[in-house]
Amino acid sequence: MRREKLISAFGRGVAETVTQPIDPPLLTTREGWDLAASRRLAPPKRADWAPKGTKIGPRDPRLMYHGEMLPVVTPALWRGLLDARRQLRKNRFRSVGRSTDMIIDGDRGTGKSTLLVQIGRGFQGLIESDLGSDPNRIPVIHIGVPPERESNLHWSLPFAEFLGLNHTIHPDDRNRRTADMTEPVAHVMRQARTRLVLVDGINRIQDNEIAAAFSYFEALQDRTNVTFVFCGTGAREIVHEARYDKRRKNLPDVVRGKTYFSDLPVLWAGFIPYGDDWHSVVQGFDDDLCLYDHKPGTLLKLSRYLHQRTGGYIGSLNDLVCQAAQEAIETATETGPEAITKQLLDDIRIGRGDSR
Numbered sequence: 001m002r003r004e005k006l007i008s009a010f011g012r013g014v015a016e017t018v019t020q021p022i023d024p025p026l027l028t029t030r031e032g033w034d035l036a037a038s039r040r041l042a043p044p045k046r047a048d049w050a051p052k053g054t055k056i057g058p059r060d061p062r063l064m065y066h067g068e069m070l071p072v073v074t075p076a077l078w079r080g081l082l083d084a085r086r087q088l089r090k091n092r093f094r095s096v097g098r099s100t101d102m103i104i105d106g107d108r109g110t111g112k113s114t115l116l117v118q119i120g121r122g123f124q125g126l127i128e129s130d131l132g133s134d135p136n137r138i139p140v141i142h143i144g145v146p147p148e149r150e151s152n153l154h155w156s157l158p159f160a161e162f163l164g165l166n167h168t169i170h171p172d173d174r175n176r177r178t179a180d181m182t183e184p185v186a187h188v189m190r191q192a193r194t195r196l197v198l199v200d201g202i203n204r205i206q207d208n209e210i211a212a213a214f215s216y217f218e219a220l221q222d223r224t225n226v227t228f229v230f231c232g233t234g235a236r237e238i239v240h241e242a243r244y245d246k247r248r249k250n251l252p253d254v255v256r257g258k259t260y261f262s263d264l265p266v267l268w269a270g271f272i273p274y275g276d277d278w279h280s281v282v283q284g285f286d287d288d289l290c291l292y293d294h295k296p297g298t299l300l301k302l303s304r305y306l307h308q309r310t311g312g313y314i315g316s317l318n319d320l321v322c323q324a325a326q327e328a329i330e331t332a333t334e335t336g337p338e339a340i341t342k343q344l345l346d347d348i349r350i351g352r353g354d355s356r
Helices: 003-007 030-038 061-065 075-092 112-131 152-163 182-191 207-224 235-244 276-288 303-310 314-331 342-346
Strands: 102-106 140-144 196-200 227-231 266-269
Touching (some): 030 140, 075 112, 102 112, 102 235, 112 227
Parallel strands (some): 102 227, 102 266, 196 227
16 A cells, blocks of 8 residues: 555545645535545645744645654555455445445554545545546445444434434424434435445444444435445444344353454554564654755654653554654744654653653
C-alpha cells in the first residue's frame, strides 16, 4: 500500500477542500462522510504560511493542519487495508449467500477508527473510479452505535440519520416520536446501491443487547447484500458471541485471546514494538511537519524517547507530536526557533502512564 493512496483525492468536490475545514465533518451523515472521503489531504503550501514570529489566530492553516496531520502508514494500517481490499473485491461480485463481514479489533489508541475510515475511503474511491460519478449512489454508510439499542427502531435511526430520512412521525410534536425506519432504510440502500456499512464503537453494545443487534444487521444484510465492518475494542468476541450465542464472560480460557477465535477476518491493530516499523512511523511524522526551523530527522533521533513516552501507541504519538508542533508555532518568535525539541516534548502531557 503506497502512502499516496491514503492521501489522494477520491470522488467529487475535491478542489474546494484541501486542508481541514473549520468544523470537522460528522462522518455519521452522508454529507460529512462524502466531504471526508473526497477531501485531498495535503499540508498548507509554504507560501501560505504566516511569517515566522507573527501573531497567529486560532484558525491559522498550519495550526489546524497540525491538529490532525496526514495518516501515517502503520503496520496495522498497511495490513488491514490489504486484507480489506481483497475481501471487498471478492464480496463485490458475490450473489449467493451473505457477504463475508470483517472485524477491526485492538486496544484503544492503536488506529482502529483510522483504519475503518480509510477502508471506506478506498472502497468509495474504487466504486467511483469504476462506475463514474453518480449523486444518487451511496456506496458506503458510516454509523456509530446508538445510545439506545433495545429494538429495531433504535438501530434503524443511525442509518436513517446518515441517509437524511425523516424519522419523526409528527414533526411538530414536542415528544418527537420516531418511527421504525428499517423498511425505508433498506429501500434507499437498494436504490442507492450501498455495498459497505462501517460500524464504529461496537464495543458499546452490552451483553444483553448483542443478539438483537446482530439479528438486525443480518436482516438488513439479507435485504441489501452489503458487507459490514465492525470496529471496536473486543469486537472479535462480541461478533463471535452474536454468531454463536455465547456469553463473553463464559468463554473458556482455552479459546479466549486466541488469534483464530473468529470465523470472520479480523484486522488487528496493536502497539508498535520498538524497531524498524516504529522508526518508519516516526519518520512519517518527521516528514510531515510544517515548522520553519524543523530539521529533517529531528524526530527520528528521538525515536527511542518517543517510544518510551507513548508505549508504541500511534494515538499517543499523534497526541504528543501534534500538540508539540502547535505549541512550537504559537510560541515561536522572530529570533526563537519554531521546532520540536526534547525540552518541549517533556512539557507535553499525554496518557499511557505518562505521570509527568
